[in-house]
Amino acid sequence: xxxxxxxxxxxxxxxxxxxxxxxAPDRGLYFPERIPLVKPEFIKALKKMSNEEIAFQxxxxxxxxxxxxxxxxxxxxxxxxxxxxxxxxxxxxxxxxLFHGPTMAFKDVxxxxxxxxxxxxxxxxxxxxxxxxxxxxxxxxAVADGxxxxxxxxxxxxxxxxxxxxxxxxxxxxxxxxxxxxxVNGSFDDCQQMVKSAFxxxxxxxxxxxxxxxxxNVARWLPQQFYYYFAIKQWDDIGNPPVISVPSGNFGNLxxxxxxxYAGLPVCKFIAACNANDxxxxxFQTEEYKPRPVIPTISNAMDVGEPGNFIRIEELYRHYxxxxxxxxxxxxxxxxxxxxCIKKVFNEQNYLLDPHAAVAYCALKQYQxxxxxxxxxxxxxxxxxxxxxxxxECIGQQMEMPDRVRDILKKQKSSxxxxxxxxxxxxxxxx
Ligand SMILES: *Cc1c(COP(=O)(O)O)cnc(C)c1O
Numbered sequence: 001x002x003x004x005x006x007x008x009x010x011x012x013x014x015x016x017x018x019x020x021x022x023x024a025p026d027r028g029l030y031f032p033e034r035i036p037l038v039k040p041e042f043i044k045a046l047k048k049m050s051n052e053e054i055a056f057q058x059x060x061x062x063x064x065x066x067x068x069x070x071x072x073x074x075x076x077x078x079x080x081x082x083x084x085x086x087x088x089x090x091x092x093x094x095x096x097x098l099f100h101g102p103t104m105a106f107k108d109v110x111x112x113x114x115x116x117x118x119x120x121x122x123x124x125x126x127x128x129x130x131x132x133x134x135x136x137x138x139x140x141x142a143v144a145d146g147x148x149x150x151x152x153x154x155x156x157x158x159x160x161x162x163x164x165x166x167x168x169x170x171x172x173x174x175x176x177x178x179x180x181x182x183x184v185n186g187s188f189d190d191c192q193q194m195v196k197s198a199f200x201x202x203x204x205x206x207x208x209x210x211x212x213x214x215x216x217n218v219a220r221w222l223p224q225q226f227y228y229y230f231a232i233k234q235w236d237d238i239g240n241p242p243v244i245s246v247p248s249g250n251f252g253n254l255x256x257x258x259x260x261x262y263a264g265l266p267v268c269k270f271i272a273a274c275n276a277n278d279x280x281x282x283x284f285q286t287e288e289y290k291p292r293p294v295i296p297t298i299s300n301a302m303d304v305g306e307p308g309n310f311i312r313i314e315e316l317y318r319h320y321x322x323x324x325x326x327x328x329x330x331x332x333x334x335x336x337x338x339x340x341c342i343k344k345v346f347n348e349q350n351y352l353l354d355p356h357a358a359v360a361y362c363a364l365k366q367y368q369x370x371x372x373x374x375x376x377x378x379x380x381x382x383x384x385x386x387x388x389x390x391x392x393e394c395i396g397q398q399m400e401m402p403d404r405v406r407d408i409l410k411k412q413k414s415s416x417x418x419x420x421x422x423x424x425x426x427x428x429x430x431x
Contacts (some may be wrong), residue, residue, distance in 0.1 A: 001061060003218060013402070020129070029309070029311060034054075057078055058260070067120055078112060090367065092225065094378075099382050103159070110220035112142075117151060119152060126331040130155075131147060132211075132214045133213050136159075136163075136188040140164075140171070140318075157172055158425070168406060171406045185417065211338045214308075225259060228261070228267070232267075241266035244267055245379070248307070249303065249356065257270060271331060273360040274331065275333060277292070278332035279291055343394045352395070357382070364377075
């Protein structure tokens with residue numbers, strides 16, 4: 001399988017090259033030259049197959065012969081070694097819980113898969129790579145956990161001091177080993193700017209092979225298809241496929257779902273559930289695509305003003321908006337609606353939503369008001385305990401703390417405090 005750049009000014013590359021590069025040299029995103037279709041027999045057989053077998057079949061063609069089959073199977077198995085249950089909330093609404101992984105957010109799947117692929121590639125070349133990422137919260141933890149102990153990889157994570165939750169900070173700063181957390185005295189935007197500058201700096205490039213682990217990397221993007229297959233495996237009425245509501249920020253997760261549906265997975269329709277950062281819902285209304293400055297919200301992992309992966313959805317449907325609209329609705333939900341929703345679902349269904357899942361639930365309910373016969377699934381992308389302040393305020397009581405969280409809060413934090421300056425990051429990377 002070859003991947004071309006969406007900007008069309010760089011040569012097509014294989015899965016290995018696309019994983020190591022992240023972004024194409026012309027700054028485009030890599031996209032598969034051909035979408036491998038799934039056979040109807042495969043869909044019928046889902047219920048009888050193990051998650052590992054399903055995931056392996058889905059990803060095999062995308063990787064090609066770059067990784068030997070038995071090693072790829074091992075990578076897939078390690079990637080998804082936790083449960084991904086579909087939980088009934090009411091007759092027509094189901095939650096796909098993606099937060100049972102080590103850092104309790106769905107990003108674990110992509111980070112675990114990518115880290116293991118990268119390790120494999122580097123082991124063949126005896127090269128060392130530095131993974132450099134800025135995080136506003138969830139990405140950092142998933143990357144730290146996914147890459148911890150992987151040979152040949154050093155990880156440097158920049159996070160804004162005092163602006164991530166306590167649990168998130170512990171998940172970034174307590175690994176040690178090949179993981180370094182740089183605690184930046186500044187904002188997430190500062191962190192991101194510093195990382196961007198590092199990728200463009202010739203001197204750093206000579207000294208280190210840098211790669212990014214953000215969601216535009218094909219090795220993080222493609223394995224996200226897995227959980228849509230697991231959802232359909234658990235769906236009770238395959239003749240009437242579900243609407244799937246995806247809480248979206250950078251649109252990587254949603255785009256993976258749409259790729260799976262394009263390949264033949266039965267899905268009635270997708271909903272792009274956005275918070276106040278509504279570039280895509282606005283685009284659908286006005287047919288004008290206008291990135292906007294970020295608006296901070298309580299679902300902060302979705303605070304994105306320029307959704308990086310949306311171009312892949314356009315690519316999938318050849319930039320033909322009516323076709324995209326046939327498959328996708330886009331709905332924006334306010335913080336007020338999100339809070340009301342957390343409270344209501346807790347009181348009426350005794351189910352706890354995190355703010356991101358609440359946006360998806362709320363968007364699904366709005367859709368169902370106009371389409372009462374469509375049953376649906378929303379993706380629960382994070383465990384509510386990761387956002388205790390918001391959730392506890394909504395439900396008016398404290399949450400029970402899982403043992404895993406208690407354990408991580410006890411660990412010793414270790415970070416390197418730095419000013420929000422590229423020169424200081426550069427010194428660190430060269431030193
Ligand atoms: C990253 C994240 C999202 C957004 O996912 P995208 O693939 O960027 O659209 C949603 N919910 C949570 C909890 C996240 O961490």
